[in-house]
Amino acid sequence: MPSMSRARFLKEYVLKVEKEFELDGETAEWAPSSSGGPLEWGQEQSSMDIVKSDKSAERQVSSTAMALSPDDKYLAIASNSAIRIYTVDKKEIRAELIGHQSNVSKVFFVEDISKAETPNDTQYMILSDSKIYSDKGDIIAWYLDSDGKSLTRTMPFAIEALADKSMSAISEDLTSHHELDTDALAEIRKGFVDTLVKSDMKNRLQSLTHWKGHFPSFxxxxxxxxxxxxxxxxxxxxxxxxxxxxxxxxxxxxxxxxxxxxxxxxxxxxxxxxxxxxxxxxxxxxxxxxxxxxxxxxxxxxxxxxxxxxxxxxxxxxxxxxxxxxxxxxxxxxxxxxxxxxxxxxxxxxxxxxxxxxxxxxYLSWSPAGDAIALGNGMGVLLWRPFDKKYAKWDRVDEILKLGAEEPMHKGFVSFNGIRWLDRKGQLLAAADGENSFFVWDRERNLKWRFQRPMGKELELFSDDCVYDEKRKVLITLDGDWKLREWNLE
Incomplete structure (x- = not known):
């Protein structure tokens, strides 16, 4: 029986848009910053490679997560088990937050820390969680100063030096008495390194404010x-x-x-x-x-x-x-x-x-404006207006966005996974599909953008994460090719 893998789907699928932000008989126009049509990766305002050298936890695929500080100055970007704090303007790394034992799942900046119990000089507080296949995981509280630097510091293990010291104590005996070759010694050293890495992470966690458990989803x-x-x-x-x-x-x-x-x-x-x-x-x-x-x-x-x-x-x-x-x-x-x-x-x-x-x-989200709910409905997005007083008939629902697939086996991979209102007014809607393209609609001006994965582009991870910098009117997407991209929504 034929089967379809995600890798094969990404290689074969040609994005087919059957409806793109149609409502009340009107279709949204392309925004001026969209140059009259969809923009593909490579046409973004700016981009940055995400650090991907952080090791994934055992039996876990690579993952990323992202959050924007309440004042839009800093980005927290998780790469597997590590979190890095970047300045939004220049993308400078201000801190590396190490302590999670498995891949980070979610990251949140605390909006208002005035009521929180925090160390002196805390300007920002972050909560992040990690979990593996079972319920094992941790939530960690991180405290940053006004420069985005961590206020909690631990002395990391000198892993390479400790591994070398361990090997120097036993390598001669292993070579002369047991006739181990260079490859065998390298394998033993790797075992020391792996063990030290795990011990280092556990040691760091003990100095951090943390709790067992994780955040809910969807x-x-x-x-x-x-x-x-x-x-x-x-x-x-x-x-x-x-x-x-x-x-x-x-x-x-x-x-x-x-x-x-x-x-x-x-x-x-x-x-x-x-x-x-x-x-x-x-x-x-x-x-x-x-x-x-x-x-x-x-x-x-x-x-x-x-x-x-x-x-x-x-x-x-x-x-x-x-x-x-x-x-x-x-x-x-x-x-x-x-x-x-x-x-x-x-x-x-x-x-x-x-x-x-x-x-x-x-996948759904109630608009901050209160008048509409966006819902991911397989390969489509619905707009439900339950209490819309502008119309004689309340409780309206319309399909505003719809994708298609020529190959039936592709359909299970195309579904919309990320549905979110971007701005505080509830006028900007973003929807991410299963092949890592983003669709954005300004319903107040009836304008649209599409930021599209090039056909056949391979992805190393699944990501539908994005944040909106409301001051600069920029959408920041965290994409599956380990890149951070900025798109102009003016």
Whole structure:
């Protein structure tokens, strides 16, 4: 039976755009900075090679992650298990943050550190997480000064010197008595180096503020908007392979920035927690979606479950709050619904005659403007306007972006994975597809950009990460060929 690998897909697939930001009978025009059409890699405003010499954790593929500081001055870029702090303007490295035992998954700058317990001279605080195939992983707090330099420093092992010293003590005996050749000695030395690297990482971690666990996925917002709290998940392995004791079931942990030792535990979910976010207007409230077939709303104060919505024997995946905190959107298997926070009642359900939706809609984002929700729907993007008062008929949904594939086996690789509103006004929408091209729409001016991977270009990693520098009106993309690119959105 024929099969399709990602490498083969990237080599064969020709990007086919069937619809590109069409809404209410109008199609977006190419933005002036787009030169009348899509821009391919190589036509960006500027680019930079990402350091890729950092070793991946055992059994992990290479990975990257990125975050922009609240004042748009610094970029935190993770490359496998290391994080580097760059200046945005000149891309100078200011710090290397070493301590994660496995590849970094997510990086967040804390928006407001005024309430956080931090060392003296802290200007920026970062939270990053790492995890491997099971639930093993760590969350680390990093503290930077005004120059972007780390305030936590540890003495790294002199790994090469220690390996040489170890070999000098045993190499003569191994050569004369055991007749080992140069290749065999090199293999032994490599073993010393690998062991020292692991020990060095563990030693560095002990000097850092860290916690066991990791952040939830699928657009989760684990840091509260008011700078009071943040959340993580523990014991988040799926229970589908077998039951576990209640104490070992997936758990949400709410922590407090002003007291790193304080925590509230939210027990109740019986399978892996996919998504969790704080209300944008009330950090005492949060919502979760889990593979146990439930959506839940919780009190962050005492861990009490305020609302439980049971979907049955299905997997629930994602969600988002409305910007005013009055509603929450939940997305599960064959289900995308909006609920009232005050009453817990279902308000609306996504669904129209003739509208085909994927069984799992996992990538979505509610616009900061409050009037629209963007949802990745397989090879398309939907715009749902649930409370749009500009129209006589509320609750409108339209497919605004759609890709195609000539080869049926290509379809599973093309889906949109990254859906995000870029600006604080909620007018700039970015969508990343499975072959690492970015589609951007300014719905206020009805302009569009497309930043496209050249056909056949091989990728060394999967990335759909981007951030928006609102001051410079520049989109920064972290691409699968280990390059950081800047694109003009003026």
């Amino acid at each position: 657009g989760s917002k684990p840091l509260s908007a008011d700078g009071e709290r943040w959340l993580q998940v523990l014991n988040n392995e799926s229970t589908q392979s077998g039951p576990r004791r209640p104490a070992l079931l997936p758990t949400i942990v709410v922590r407090h920035f002003d007291n790193i030792n304080s925590a509230t535990y939210l027990h109740g979910h019986e399978d892996a927690i996919m998504w969790a976010s704080f209300s944008p207007t009330n950090s005492e409230l949060l919502a979760t979606a889990s593979w146990d077939g439930t959506f839940r709303i919780w009190s962050a104060l005492d861990g009490r479950e305020n609302l439980k919505i049971t979907q049955g024997d299905v997997q629930d995946w994602s969600g988002d709050f409305s910007p005013d905190g009055r509603h929450v959107l939940f997305a599960g298997t064959d289900c995308v619904k909006i609920y009232s926070i005050d009453t817990g009642d279902q308000v609306l359900k996504l669904g129209r005659d003739g509208l085909k939706t994927e069984a799992w809609i996992r």
